[in-house]
Amino acid sequence: MRAVTDTAIVTHRNIRHLVRTPQLLVFATIQPVMFTLLFVYVFGGAIRTPGLEYVNYLLPGILTQTTLFGGTATAVGLAQDLNEGMIDRFRSLPMARSAVLAGRTLADAIRNVFVIGLIVGVGTAVGFRFHGSVGGALAAFGIALLFGYAFSWVFAVVALIVRQVEGAQVASLLIVFPLVFASSAFVPVASMPGWLQVFTRHQPVSVTVGSVRALTQGTSAGTLPLTSVAWSLGILALAAPLAVTLYRRL
Amino acid sequence: MAATPAVEALGLVKHYGAVRALDGVDLSVEEGTVLGLLGPNGAGKTTLVRIIATLLVPDAGTARVAGHDVRSEARAVRAAIGLAGQFAAVDALLSGRENLVLVGRLYGLSARQAALRAESLLERLGLADAADRLVRGYSGGMRRRLDLGASLVGRPSVLILDEPTTGLDPRTRIELWEIVEGLVRDGTTVLLTTQYLEEADRLAGRIVLIDNGLTIAEGTPDELKERLGADVIDARLRHVDQGEIALAALASLATLSPPGGPAPTWHAEGRRLRIPSAGGAATLLETLRALDAAGIEIEDISLHRPSLEDVFLTLTGRGAGDA
Numbered sequence A: 001m002r003a004v005t006d007t008a009i010v011t012h013r014n015i016r017h018l019v020r021t022p023q024l025l026v027f028a029t030i031q032p033v034m035f036t037l038l039f040v041y042v043f044g045g046a047i048r049t050p051g052l053e054y055v056n057y058l059l060p061g062i063l064t065q066t067t068l069f070g071g072t073a074t075a076v077g078l079a080q081d082l083n084e085g086m087i088d089r090f091r092s093l094p095m096a097r098s099a100v101l102a103g104r105t106l107a108d109a110i111r112n113v114f115v116i117g118l119i120v121g122v123g124t125a126v127g128f129r130f131h132g133s134v135g136g137a138l139a140a141f142g143i144a145l146l147f148g149y150a151f152s153w154v155f156a157v158v159a160l161i162v163r164q165v166e167g168a169q170v171a172s173l174l175i176v177f178p179l180v181f182a183s184s185a186f187v188p189v190a191s192m193p194g195w196l197q198v199f200t201r202h203q204p205v206s207v208t209v210g211s212v213r214a215l216t217q218g219t220s221a222g223t224l225p226l227t228s229v230a231w232s233l234g235i236l237a238l239a240a241p242l243a244v245t246l247y248r249r250l
Numbered sequence B: 001m002a003a004t005p006a007v008e009a010l011g012l013v014k015h016y017g018a019v020r021a022l023d024g025v026d027l028s029v030e031e032g033t034v035l036g037l038l039g040p041n042g043a044g045k046t047t048l049v050r051i052i053a054t055l056l057v058p059d060a061g062t063a064r065v066a067g068h069d070v071r072s073e074a075r076a077v078r079a080a081i082g083l084a085g086q087f088a089a090v091d092a093l094l095s096g097r098e099n100l101v102l103v104g105r106l107y108g109l110s111a112r113q114a115a116l117r118a119e120s121l122l123e124r125l126g127l128a129d130a131a132d133r134l135v136r137g138y139s140g141g142m143r144r145r146l147d148l149g150a151s152l153v154g155r156p157s158v159l160i161l162d163e164p165t166t167g168l169d170p171r172t173r174i175e176l177w178e179i180v181e182g183l184v185r186d187g188t189t190v191l192l193t194t195q196y197l198e199e200a201d202r203l204a205g206r207i208v209l210i211d212n213g214l215t216i217a218e219g220t221p222d223e224l225k226e227r228l229g230a231d232v233i234d235a236r237l238r239h240v241d242q243g244e245i246a247l248a249a250l251a252s253l254a255t256l257s258p259p260g261g262p263a264p265t266w267h268a269e270g271r272r273l274r275i276p277s278a279g280g281a282a283t284l285l286e287t288l289r290a291l292d293a294a295g296i297e298i299e300d301i302s303l304h305r306p307s308l309e310d311v312f313l314t315l316t317g318r319g320a321g322d323a
């Protein structure tokens, strides 16, 4: 019970931070918006996506990528709290041990909800349309959010190891970039060299993008959604206990 | 039967890689008293404080706070202590009030209780006017006061302050001393580290002097001062390379201090010669003659009662602020 209350208190504090640093939210959304526009208008013409208009192909990729980038906010926020002594303050209080990390990742997931809404808005303006059911669309958002949330814990681990703001941010992006670009987020896997396809097809970003794409476009999703959820839960099951252990040993 | 001490540490050892930050320190603070932990930069004060506040696990040794072991009963220790670390740990993006309410809520207070507690602490720390401004805009002194407030939210029985007045102006420092004195009157035990000997002299009933991770002296301020014996002559030389010559010149003066007593010491950083002087003004005169005869140029010389600073310099061979 204590863990739940304390997590809510810390989440509330982190949400206040988000509200009070709107510039961070702006920067967090400019990047995916820019990507959307660049890919739709600059590269889109050159990329063949059979059976789907490119903007409908792209937006699920952008959404997934954005939740992942949103997760890196966890690394930055945590490293900041470490450097400003807030973590020492929290650790000297008789509060639940998991609450600082849970409150951080939860706040970043809530932030991702807003960013997803914004991206869908921008996407709609440049021609993105839902072709599936409402339930499918909601399931797609849920899958993307869960994916970002699981990675938030990975980035929490990164921050607890690196313990320094810039370093934690760079290290997180080093994890994000290969996963996002060597995936089906922006271009079909079939256009890549054969040796790369093996990785690209099965890695969690592709699986998640594939699920979001199928669920928002009303095409057959097959086992993709389940596989994506399994990835997210697997990553959570590894990263969350590791992060809590590192936090305790700080 | 003596009561269990509020804080008790035995044989604490902590390494950071090759650095031995603590090399077997014992410490005991009686309930309701103030212990001043004194030591130069890098002595191990913060390391010791962090172990007692459960933030750091020692490599060896044990520590108990309010009867609870810092390792196996960390949570009970946390419920008993209030910590104001060496650097203010306050949230810049929250207001002063929000900071204290946050801490109160995490101590398990209801929203209402936390708000009342925050209000009374803001009042007490002179932050009432700034209570609803973001801490981002607070001065360094205001942050420290808020940090102290955060450490008081849980009504700690043991208050741990790591250099609480470093960087404060003299007036704010005295205000903070008065707050601490008030808490002690109400029965709070205080463990305080400081580089200001005046602060230790005023607040602490007992002082533990540490250097290089080792306890080098311990006692009441008066006991420590007495160890230096009588008056001290403090001379500043013009040339740093004359220190050793001066010591040699003084070695032959029998009246300086009783045999076996403390000897003159030389501190190159401040070009200072410290001469324990049993004979008061007569020794001063002799000293001046001896130094003059040896061709030593003196910039400044004075005779005074030993202060804690003298204790500090004599025992650590360094000034409190020197690295």
Ligand SMILES: Nc1ncnc2c1ncn2[C@@H]1O[C@H](COP(=O)(O)OP(=O)(O)OP(=O)(O)O)[C@@H](O)[C@H]1O
Residues within 6 Å of the ligand: B016, B017, B019, B020, B021, B039, B040, B041, B042, B043, B044, B045, B046, B047, B048, B086
């Ligand atoms: N995180 C760390 N990693 C490596 N070495 C450390 C770390 N923290 C402290 N040390 C080293 O341990 C020793 C004791 O440091 P500590 O901070 O306890 O000293 P201190 O007495 O608080 O000094 P100051 O008066 O400067 O605050 C120093 O030599 C310091 O360099």
Ligand SMILES: [Mg+2]
Residues within 6 Å of the ligand: B045, B046, B047, B086, B162
């Ligand atoms: Mg220190």
